[in-house]
Amino acid sequence: MNYFLTEEQQMLRELTRQVAEEKIVPVRAALDEKEEFPHEIMKVLAQSDIFGIFIPEEYGGLGMGSLELCLAVEELSWACLGVSTTYAANALGTYPILLFGSEEQKEKYLPAIAAGKKLVAFALTEANAGSDAAGVQSTAVKDGDYYILNGTKQWITNGGEASIYTVIAITDRSKGPRGASAFIVDKGTPGFSFGKKEKKMGIRASITSELIFEECRIPKENILGREGMGFIVAMKTLDQSRVGVGAQGLGVAQGAVDEAIKFAKQRVQFGKPIISFQAIQHMLADMSTRVEASRALVYAVAKHIDSGAKDFSKVAAMAKVFATDTAMKVTTDAVQVMGGSGYMREYPVEKMMRDAKILQIYEGTNQIQRNVIGQALIKEAVSRENGS
Amino acid sequence: MKIIVCIKQVPDTAEVRINPETNTLIRDGVPSIINPFDLHAIEAGLHLKSELGGTVTVLTMGPPQAEDALREAISMGADEAVLLTDRAFAGSDTLATAYTMSSAVRTIGFDIILCGKQAIDGDTAQVGPEMAEFLNIPHVAYVGKFEEINAGMLRVQRLMDEGYDVVETSVPVLLTVVKELNQPRLPSLKGKMKAKKSVIKKLTHPDIGTEEKNLGLAGSPTQVKNIFAPEAKKDRKVLTGTPGEQAAQLIEELKSLKCI
Ligand SMILES: Cc1cc2nc3c(=O)[nH]c(=O)nc-3n(C[C@H](O)[C@H](O)[C@H](O)COP(=O)(O)OP(=O)(O)OC[C@H]3O[C@@H](n4cnc5c(N)ncnc54)[C@H](O)[C@@H]3O)c2cc1C
Numbered sequence: 001m002n003y004f005l006t007e008e009q010q011m012l013r014e015l016t017r018q019v020a021e022e023k024i025v026p027v028r029a030a031l032d033e034k035e036e037f038p039h040e041i042m043k044v045l046a047q048s049d050i051f052g053i054f055i056p057e058e059y060g061g062l063g064m065g066s067l068e069l070c071l072a073v074e075e076l077s078w079a080c081l082g083v084s085t086t087y088a089a090n091a092l093g094t095y096p097i098l099l100f101g102s103e104e105q106k107e108k109y110l111p112a113i114a115a116g117k118k119l120v121a122f123a124l125t126e127a128n129a130g131s132d133a134a135g136v137q138s139t140a141v142k143d144g145d146y147y148i149l150n151g152t153k154q155w156i157t158n159g160g161e162a163s164i165y166t167v168i169a170i171t172d173r174s175k176g177p178r179g180a181s182a183f184i185v186d187k188g189t190p191g192f193s194f195g196k197k198e199k200k201m202g203i204r205a206s207i208t209s210e211l212i213f214e215e216c217r218i219p220k221e222n223i224l225g226r227e228g229m230g231f232i233v234a235m236k237t238l239d240q241s242r243v244g245v246g247a248q249g250l251g252v253a254q255g256a257v258d259e260a261i262k263f264a265k266q267r268v269q270f271g272k273p274i275i276s277f278q279a280i281q282h283m284l285a286d287m288s289t290r291v292e293a294s295r296a297l298v299y300a301v302a303k304h305i306d307s308g309a310k311d312f313s314k315v316a317a318m319a320k321v322f323a324t325d326t327a328m329k330v331t332t333d334a335v336q337v338m339g340g341s342g343y344m345r346e347y348p349v350e351k352m353m354r355d356a357k358i359l360q361i362y363e364g365t366n367q368i369q370r371n372v373i374g375q376a377l378i379k380e381a382v383s384r385e386n387g388s
Numbered sequence: 389m390k391i392i393v394c395i396k397q398v399p400d401t402a403e404v405r406i407n408p409e410t411n412t413l414i415r416d417g418v419p420s421i422i423n424p425f426d427l428h429a430i431e432a433g434l435h436l437k438s439e440l441g442g443t444v445t446v447l448t449m450g451p452p453q454a455e456d457a458l459r460e461a462i463s464m465g466a467d468e469a470v471l472l473t474d475r476a477f478a479g480s481d482t483l484a485t486a487y488t489m490s491s492a493v494r495t496i497g498f499d500i501i502l503c504g505k506q507a508i509d510g511d512t513a514q515v516g517p518e519m520a521e522f523l524n525i526p527h528v529a530y531v532g533k534f535e536e537i538n539a540g541m542l543r544v545q546r547l548m549d550e551g552y553d554v555v556e557t558s559v560p561v562l563l564t565v566v567k568e569l570n571q572p573r574l575p576s577l578k579g580k581m582k583a584k585k586s587v588i589k590k591l592t593h594p595d596i597g598t599e600e601k602n603l604g605l606a607g608s609p610t611q612v613k614n615i616f617a618p619e620a621k622k623d624r625k626v627l628t629g630t631p632g633e634q635a636a637q638l639i640e641e642l643k644s645l646k647c648i
């Protein structure tokens with residue numbers, strides 16, 4: 001389908017597909033098996049400027065937008081969601097600086113991020129704060145020119161590998177949701193350490209760890225925005241990145257369809273390639289149709305964001321829900337099309353199926369996304385009634 | 389440091405077919421790529437630039453569509469590109485190619501010239517060393533590793549069938565490289581954008597001061613009689629031990645063969 005991509009967008013897609021085919025596909029099974037962080041691939045992405053896509057040119061990036069980031073994430077996810085999660089979490093951690101950082105903070109951090117020299121992580125989740133972000137218990141107490149950070153963040157992607165962390169902590173509990181603030185914390189700051197590395201079902205090339213803050217003193221200039229803006233920073237960041245999770249779903253689903261078709265053409269039963277059975281064709285037809293619909297929605301939402309739209313929570317949630325539910329369905333069906341082979345680690349689709357599951361959970365579960373969409377629908381209905 | 393990388397555009401197949409009647413390559417319908425060894429030469433050029441500073445210029449001799457190969461090299465990070473193209477160059481054998489290329493390199497200026505070990509279509513591995521002869525500079529073929537890189541001196545490993553030689557050379561120099569040397573980088577996004585906009589400099593016969601009689605078909609003494617894969621000679625013996633022991637064994641061998 002022609003999505004009217006510009007020449008630069010096509011170049012970007014071509015390049016990330018080349019990285020995916022030449023540098024990721026050959027090693028993805030081993031990275032998964034060994035639960036190994038993809039250091040070499042990160043170097044390739046850095047050298048190819050892919051880390052700079054969404055960073056403005058004045059900070060050494062390419063000054064592109066949400067659609068371009070989605071194109072890159074889609075192609076990386078086509079090969080391996082573990083790798084694309086590492087890459088996408090870097091963007092997630094960078095958005096708070098891009099959206100709310102001061103000029104000094106941007107100058108200090110963005111060039112190294114654009115060059116892929118420093119990896120970023122975003123730390124909101126805690127043991128008692130999952131879907132309910134208001135449950136954050138980590139605290140940041142002002143002390144002269146410093147804030148003193150205490151608490152534990154869990155399940156943080158890139159935790160331990162990243163050099164820069166954007167962290168949400170409570171600065172004034174009495175103010176409720178307006179009592180949280182966002183901070184930039186550099187790896188190596190005394191009092192900042194890493195706890196256990198999680199063992200996961202999928203996306204095993206990505207690292208998920210605990211962050212531990214014990215009397216960790218960070219300079220007061222490291223606050224993002226103002227005191228009390230923590231949840232606004234977090235919500236705007238998640239709004240911005242959500243469509244990227246949709247792009248992950250799109251990519252892995254496309255990868256699964258491609259594998260299923262390739263296999264179905266070769267596998268012979270009852271004297272014929274199984275692709276000649278209508279039952280298989282219909283599955284492949286439904287899978288492909290869902291993937292194309294995801295692509296249309298993800299690209300459309302990304303373009304909407306790039307057009308400068310202010311409130312895009314609802315449509316971003318729609319893109320995330322639709323494309324990631326599609327990913328789960330399509331990767332599961334790809335295993336079905338491939339039968340026993342699909343279930344074996346010799347073929348890539350069982351990994352795709354294990355990997356796809358995370359997309360319905362992180363960056364706001366798909367139930368929470370439906371809550372967001374539902375609330376937006378109510379708001380729209382009310383304002384229509386009041387308007388008429 | 390002025391680094392020149394010679395790249396050749398070749399058909400994208402390891403198995404180039406040969407027309408048995410004319411003994412020439414069948415190129416029709418095969419997409420073109422940069423000769424795989426030359427990708428390693430480009431990577432080596434970019435590496436030397438990062439160590440020594442300077443610029444990397446890619447050079448190819450070929451038809452106008454060879455521009456694609458040059459643009460790809462720019463997308464990997466080469467600073468500029470030169471296309472040597474002229475009807476007069478058509479039909480060149482390795483001698484005429486090396487003559488023409490060396491004249492161009494002299495016109496452009498150079499410190500280090502890098503070539504691939506061989507082209508996967510012509511396969512002669514002659515162009516690099518022949519260029520060095522025309523330019524009257526040293527060359528090291530089959531470079532598999534840089535041991536030391538200085539502006540005036542390079543120490544490299546030359547890969548041989550068994551083991552390697554360590555060779556130290558002054559600069560200017562021409563090196564031909566093998567795949568073991570490095571891992572060619574992929575293009576970068578900024579490089580791809582630059583490559584699209586880059587103006588490729590074109591040089592023709594009058595620009596490089598070549599003599600007509602040495603060009604193209606007229607300047608190509610080679611005649612293809614037959615094409616076959618030579619058999620590797622197996623009747624050889626490797627002497628081991630200390631240098632003294634090896635010398636003693638060698639004398640015995642030569643005596644027994646009645647050579648001395
Ligand atoms: C591999 C991995 C990587 C992660 N990376 C990061 C990271 O980099 N940074 C970060 O901050 N966090 C990260 N997370 C955390 C992730 O965002 C949370 O797991 C997610 O938000 C869900 O929270 P929870 O797991 O605590 O689930 P819970 O909130 O306990 O939810 C459990 C179930 O209840 C449902 N539920 C909860 N509340 C409601 C409701 N109101 N309505 C309907 N259903 C509801 C949920 O949908 C879910 O099905 C990561 C998690 C994983 C597993």
Ligand SMILES: Cc1cc2nc3c(=O)[nH]c(=O)nc-3n(C[C@H](O)[C@H](O)[C@H](O)COP(=O)(O)OP(=O)(O)OC[C@H]3O[C@@H](n4cnc5c(N)ncnc54)[C@H](O)[C@@H]3O)c2cc1C
Nearest residue numbers: 394449479481482485503504506507510511512513514515
């Ligand atoms: C016997 C013979 C007859 C031939 N006759 C004809 C003919 O009639 N018409 C015709 O079109 N071709 C002809 N060719 C092909 C042509 O001579 C060769 O392609 C060319 O000389 C390069 O030789 P090669 O491919 O063996 O390269 P090699 O010597 O194997 O290449 C080594 C390296 O030299 C460099 N290099 C080689 N060629 C170029 C180039 N053109 N531009 C930039 N760098 C380069 C590259 O770095 C390459 O890796 C003939 C070849 C042979 C062997």
